Amino acid sequence: MASVHFNRIALIGIGLIGSxxxxxxxxxxxxxxxxxxxxxxxxxxxxxELGLGTSYHANAIDAxxxxxxxxxxxxxxxxxxxxxxxxxxxKPGTILSDVGSTKTSVITQMAPHIPDGVxxxxxxxxxxxxxxGPDAGFATLFDGRWTILTPLPDADPDAVAKLRAFWEGxxxxxxxxxxxxxxxxxxxxxxxxxxxxxNIVGTAEDLETVTESEVIKxxxxxxxxxxxxxxxxxxxxxxxxLHNKDAILEMLARFSEDLAYLQRAIRWGEGDxxxxxxxxxxxxxxxIVQAGQDTAAPDFGRHALEQK
Numbered sequence: 378m379a380s381v382h383f384n385r386i387a388l389i390g391i392g393l394i395g396s397x398x399x400x401x402x403x404x405x406x407x408x409x410x411x412x413x414x415x416x417x418x419x420x421x422x423x424x425x426e427l428g429l430g431t432s433y434h435a436n437a438i439d440a441x442x443x444x445x446x447x448x449x450x451x452x453x454x455x456x457x458x459x460x461x462x463x464x465x466x467x468k469p470g471t472i473l474s475d476v477g478s479t480k481t482s483v484i485t486q487m488a489p490h491i492p493d494g495v496x497x498x499x500x501x502x503x504x505x506x507x508x509x510g511p512d513a514g515f516a517t518l519f520d521g522r523w524t525i526l527t528p529l530p531d532a533d534p535d536a537v538a539k540l541r542a543f544w545e546g547x548x549x550x551x552x553x554x555x556x557x558x559x560x561x562x563x564x565x566x567x568x569x570x571x572x573x574x575x576n577i578v579g580t581a582e583d584l585e586t587v588t589e590s591e592v593i594k595x596x597x598x599x600x601x602x603x604x605x606x607x608x609x610x611x612x613x614x615x616x617x618x619l620h621n622k623d624a625i626l627e628m629l630a631r632f633s634e635d636l637a638y639l640q641r642a643i644r645w646g647e648g649d650x651x652x653x654x655x656x657x658x659x660x661x662x663x664x665i666v667q668a669g670q671d672t673a674a675p676d677f678g679r680h681a682l683e684q685k
Contacts, residue, residue, distance in 0.1 A: 381542035383445040385410040389437045389459055390450035391424045392610070393505060394476045396514025398448060399429035401547035404516040414440035424511045438466045446472045446543065449487075453477040454616035457486030469494030472536050476502055478563050480527045480556035482620035488529070496536035499527045499556065501563070502549060507608040520548035521669055527556040564624035568617055569632060572625065574606035575614070 386408040388395045395413075402408055413430035414437040415421040425433045434440040441447050441463045449459050456475060467473065473495055477483045480499050491497045504522035506513065524544040528537050541551045554562075581592045581600065592600070618625060642650040666673050 381407065381539055381546050383408045383543075385412060385444045385446075387412040387414065387437075387440040387444035387447045388430070388450060389414050389440060389447065389463070391415050391420060391429065391511045392450060392509050393513040393518075394502060395448070395450035396424065396427070396429055396511045397504075397516065397518035398450070398514075398547065399424075400514050400516035401519060403429075405546050405548075407543065407546050408446075412440040412444060420511055427511055429511060429514070437463050441471075442466045443468060444471060446540075447474070449473070449475040449477075451475075452610075452612050452616040453479050453483055453486075453620045456483045457490070460487040460490040464490045464492055467492055467495045470496070472496045472498060472540055474498050474500045474526075474540055476500060477620075478567060478617055479621040480525075480559045484527070484529070484556055496533050497529070498532055498537055498540050500540065500544070501525045501527075501559065502544070503563075503567070504549075505609075507605050509610045509613075517548065519544070522549055524549040524551050525559055526551060526553045527559050528553065560621050560624045561627070564621060564628040568621055568625050569628045571606050571609060571614055572618070572629070573632075574603040577603050578607040 386402060388398055388411060391399065391413050399411055399413065402411055410432065411430040412432045412434060413421070413424050414434040415424065416435075418435065421433050421435060424430060432440075437459060444467075447463065447467070449456060451459055456477060460473075469492075473487075473491065474497070475483055475487070477499075478501055480501060484499050487499070488497060502519055502522065502524040504518050504524075506518075526537065526540060526544075537553070541553075544551050577600075581587070582589065584592075596604070639651075639654065641647075642654075665671050
């Protein structure tokens with residue numbers, strides 16, 4: 378039995394996260410009505426074909442009317458425009474949240490538009506795959522994964538507790554933290570790995586001494602797994618880079634320093650330094666598996682997702 382229930386939930390944006398929420402909400406019985414909105418007519422039509430919601434709306438403002446909970450699942454650069462659009466239709470007491478992976482920027486964009494009496498609590502489910510669109514979602518995406526909430530200092534405690542219960546209801550573990558700290562954490566654990574993956578795959582594509590067919594034909598697990606990250610939604614990751622710029626640049630600078638250290642160790646044959654680094658990083662991998670955030674399977678746990 379669900380510990381929280383909403384009369385009407387509006388999902389603005391129905392990509393991987395939005396569609397997974399739709400599946401999970403339905404499976405866990407968290408609402409009587411799921412109103413779905415998308416700017417893309419084709420995406421909205423597909424969501425209806427898949428039966429993801431109760432009602433479907435080309436205009437976000439129609440989806441949020443009478444909603445008790447509104448989740449905005451759009452690229453972070455569009456957050457402010459969506460907030461401005463839906464603000465006139467938000468009723469007092471509504472909880473408004475998002476799923477963007479940068480929080481300081483989202484809060485800065487959305488907060489000025491929030492009407493009095495509406496509870497705006499920014500959030501970020503740390504879950505996903507490289508796939509996108511309404512077909513990509515599945516009900517168990519959030520199971521055992523963390524969702525981070527970054528409520529403002531004056532946020533209503535009851536509203537925060539209810540949003541926490543919602544995310545726990547779809548399977549998440551929930552943590553609260555300051556938005557700026559969230560952005561630094563995500564810069565190292567998510568944003569930097571994706572940027573490195575995009576860069577490595579781009580480097581391979583640009584090589585003149587190795588053909589593209591060889592890169593594809595002989596891809597070992599290392600390069601193959603980088604291409605999985607590099608296959609992520611370009612619009613989303615463009616916006617992440619632009620809207621978490623300071624934290625990402627800080628982590629890139631640190632990475633560049635560490636890369637130079639590694640480069641020197643290889644050049645001068647300093648095997649002890651290489652062995653020490655590889656031993657420490659291996660321990661991190663084991664810790665992630667022990668924490669239940671992945672499996673020790675050779676496919677890095679993706680087989681379970683592919684069998685959803």
